[in-house]
Amino acid sequence: MSAPDSALRHDPYAALRIPDFRRLISARILLTVATRIQGLVVAWQIFKLTNDPLALGLIGLTEAIPSIAVSLYAGHVADSVRRKNIIVATVGALVLCAAALAFFASPTGLPLLAKGAWFTLPLYSVIFVSGIARGFLGPALFSFMPQLLPSREKLANAITWNSTTYQAAAVLGPAVGGYLIAHLDVGNSYLVATGLLAIALVQFIAIASRPLPELVGERLGLQDSVLSGLRFIWNNQLVLAALSLDLFAVLFGGAVALLPVFAVDILKVGAAGLGHLEAAPAVGSVLMAAFLTYFPLRHHAGRKLLWAVGGFGLATICFAVSTSFWLSLFLLFLTGVFDSVSVIVRSTLLHTFTPEHMKGRVSAVNNIFIGSSNEIGSFESGATAKLMGVVPSVIFGGVMTMVVVAITALKADKLRKLDMTPQPVKA
Numbered sequence: 001m002s003a004p005d006s007a008l009r010h011d012p013y014a015a016l017r018i019p020d021f022r023r024l025i026s027a028r029i030l031l032t033v034a035t036r037i038q039g040l041v042v043a044w045q046i047f048k049l050t051n052d053p054l055a056l057g058l059i060g061l062t063e064a065i066p067s068i069a070v071s072l073y074a075g076h077v078a079d080s081v082r083r084k085n086i087i088v089a090t091v092g093a094l095v096l097c098a099a100a101l102a103f104f105a106s107p108t109g110l111p112l113l114a115k116g117a118w119f120t121l122p123l124y125s126v127i128f129v130s131g132i133a134r135g136f137l138g139p140a141l142f143s144f145m146p147q148l149l150p151s152r153e154k155l156a157n158a159i160t161w162n163s164t165t166y167q168a169a170a171v172l173g174p175a176v177g178g179y180l181i182a183h184l185d186v187g188n189s190y191l192v193a194t195g196l197l198a199i200a201l202v203q204f205i206a207i208a209s210r211p212l213p214e215l216v217g218e219r220l221g222l223q224d225s226v227l228s229g230l231r232f233i234w235n236n237q238l239v240l241a242a243l244s245l246d247l248f249a250v251l252f253g254g255a256v257a258l259l260p261v262f263a264v265d266i267l268k269v270g271a272a273g274l275g276h277l278e279a280a281p282a283v284g285s286v287l288m289a290a291f292l293t294y295f296p297l298r299h300h301a302g303r304k305l306l307w308a309v310g311g312f313g314l315a316t317i318c319f320a321v322s323t324s325f326w327l328s329l330f331l332l333f334l335t336g337v338f339d340s341v342s343v344i345v346r347s348t349l350l351h352t353f354t355p356e357h358m359k360g361r362v363s364a365v366n367n368i369f370i371g372s373s374n375e376i377g378s379f380e381s382g383a384t385a386k387l388m389g390v391v392p393s394v395i396f397g398g399v400m401t402m403v404v405v406a407i408t409a410l411k412a413d414k415l416r417k418l419d420m421t422p423q424p425v426k427a
Contacts (some may be wrong), residue, residue, distance in 0.1 A: 012293050015158035020148045020207050025161065027203035028141070029169040031091065036173025036197035038098055038179065040278055042127065044181055044271060045105065046120055047260045053390060054149050055120070055302065056260060057382015062124045063131035068368050070135035075364025077136065083144035083360070084209040089202045090137040092344060095128040098194040105187035143364035146351060147210040156296065159347045163291035167340065169283035178275015212300025232358060233365050239353055241412035242305070242346045249309045249342065249406040258381050267325045280329045285343070292344055301345055302418030306409050308341035313401030320394035328345045345418075390398070 001421055015021050039059075046055050078086060104122050149158055180189035233240050263274035298303060312335050319331040346366075354362045384393035 014154045014159065015149065018148060018150070018154075019275050021145075021158060023146060023203055024206045025165050027200045027207075028162070030196050030200035030203065031094075031164055032166055032169035033173040033176065034098065034234065036093070036170055036278070036338060037177035037189060037196070038193040038276065039182060040099065040174050041186055041193070042101060043260055044274065046123060046184050047264075049120055053258060053261050054382045056258065057385070058124065059127060060382075062127045063134065066128055066131035067138075070132055071367045072141070072361070073364075074367075075139045075361035078139040078360025078363070079141050079358065080360075082209055082212060083140045083147070083209060084204070086136055086140035086297060086377040087144060087207060088201065090133045090140070091197065092220055093133040094130055094137075094199045095201055097133065098197050102190035104188055104196055105185075105190055124142050134208060134262040138367040139360040139363040142350075142366070143360040144210070147213070156348060157202040157293070159351060160289060160293045160296070160344060163340065163344050163347065164293060165285055166338070167282050167285035167289050168372070171279045171286055174282070175275045176330030178278070179273050181275075193393055211380070216384065220256055220370035225280065227411045228358065228361055230365055232354070236353060237412065238414045238418065239349050241408060241415040242342075242349050245305070245309055245404065245408045245412075245415070246342050246346050247314055249339075249401045258385055258390055258394065261385070262328070266323065266390070267328060272284040273325060276329060277332060280332035281336030281339065284333040284338075285338075285340040288340035289338045290346065292340070294328040297341065297345060299419060302415045305342060305345045305418070306405055306416065308338040310402055310405040312338040312342070313398045316398035317395050320391050320398065330409055346365050353399035 016025075041058060043056055046059060051054075061322060101123065102125070143156065145162060146152075148157060148202055149155060169402075176192075180192055233243065259277045263269050263271075265275055267273060267277075269277075315331050315334040315338065319328055319335070322328045322331060350362060350366060381393060381397065384396060387393075388396065
């Protein structure tokens with residue numbers, strides 16, 4: 001006998017009714033806005049100093065290398081130490097990094113950037129340290145969020161709200177960053193990011209700490225513990241296929257790292273236009289995520305995921321050849337719409353299939369696959385732009401994304417057949 005319809009009724013605000021979850025979401029919004037402002041400002045500053053697209057790619061690589069290097073150990077730490085403590089420590093480190101960038105843009109610090117061939121080294125050094133902090137922060141945030149929920153029934157709703165608010169913040173950050181660069185200056189823009197990060201830190205501190213989930217099975221040694229997240233994902237075809245699809249789509253298909261070049265040299269819209277270009281994908285993502293809050297992906301979720309990533313690649317190709325600012329905005333908007341589907345499906349699969357006591361380690365692998373692939377993809381974009389030219393490099397990335405989708409559709413039958421329709425509870 002199936003449960004009454006009221007038991008299956010979807011409450012789109014279920015997770016937001018939990019006070020600590022609201023605190024986490026508000027802190028993450030501030031964190032995302034601040035880091036997006038900082039990322040835009042540092043890209044603008046370095047491009048203006050070097051006038052070299054490869055220098056933009058090196059920003060991503062400089063952050064990705066330390067993040068990848070510490071990720072597996074960071075996952076072990078997230079499953080061994082109270083996760084709130086890790087979050088507070090790493091966000092505190094990000095506050096210091098933002099303050100350091102503000103110093104190097106001040107009248108006192110700016111002369112340090114004008115000496116010799118290594119004049120941008122101080123900026124890359126700060127980015128490197130922030131990559132270490134981000135490597136520890138990702139697994140801790142991922143695994144801490146489900147601990148704030150009273151039941152797993154609210155997990156899917158929490159994931160969607162988490163994605164929606166993240167994307168909303170990602171819309172606001174670049175728009176604010178472009179405005180700040182245009183109307184203030186680089187140094188004051190960094191100070192705004194520092195202040196927002198400090199407020200986020202206060203919000204994270206206000207969340208009640210949670211004990212670690214109860215260990216299932218015997219305690220592993222350090223090496224086995226560090227590698228267990230990799231083994232878990234490798235043995236789960238569905239999760240591995242979703243992660244791999246997202247990895248290669250982000251690695252090849254992202255044009256975001258080259259947006260300063262498009263804004264200055266191709267579309268000729270300056271800093272304010274760059275802020276709008278940076279925000280456009282996030283606008284699409286947040287609107288799609290909001291739509292999925294009310295109408296969750298269920299029937300034929302795997303097929304929809306494959307079509308969405310394919311659409312991401314096609315929109316990227318069209319963006320590369322556009323010379324119209326408004327058409328380019330719309331195409332970047334579409335990349336965000338398609339990317340939101342991929343993010344929500346992947347996050348739902350990870351949270352659904354991963355035991356609570358392993359979420360830090362599995363999230364660390366996800367951070368290597370997806371989080372750092374954004375930065376490595378930025379380097380790939382910068383390097384290919386240097387070799388092939390900006391427009392051909394973005395076209396190449398979009399084509400490769402569509403090739404990856406075709407291979408995944410042929411090889412990953414479990415992902416292709418994925419259905420996320422909830423099953424009625426039997427009495």
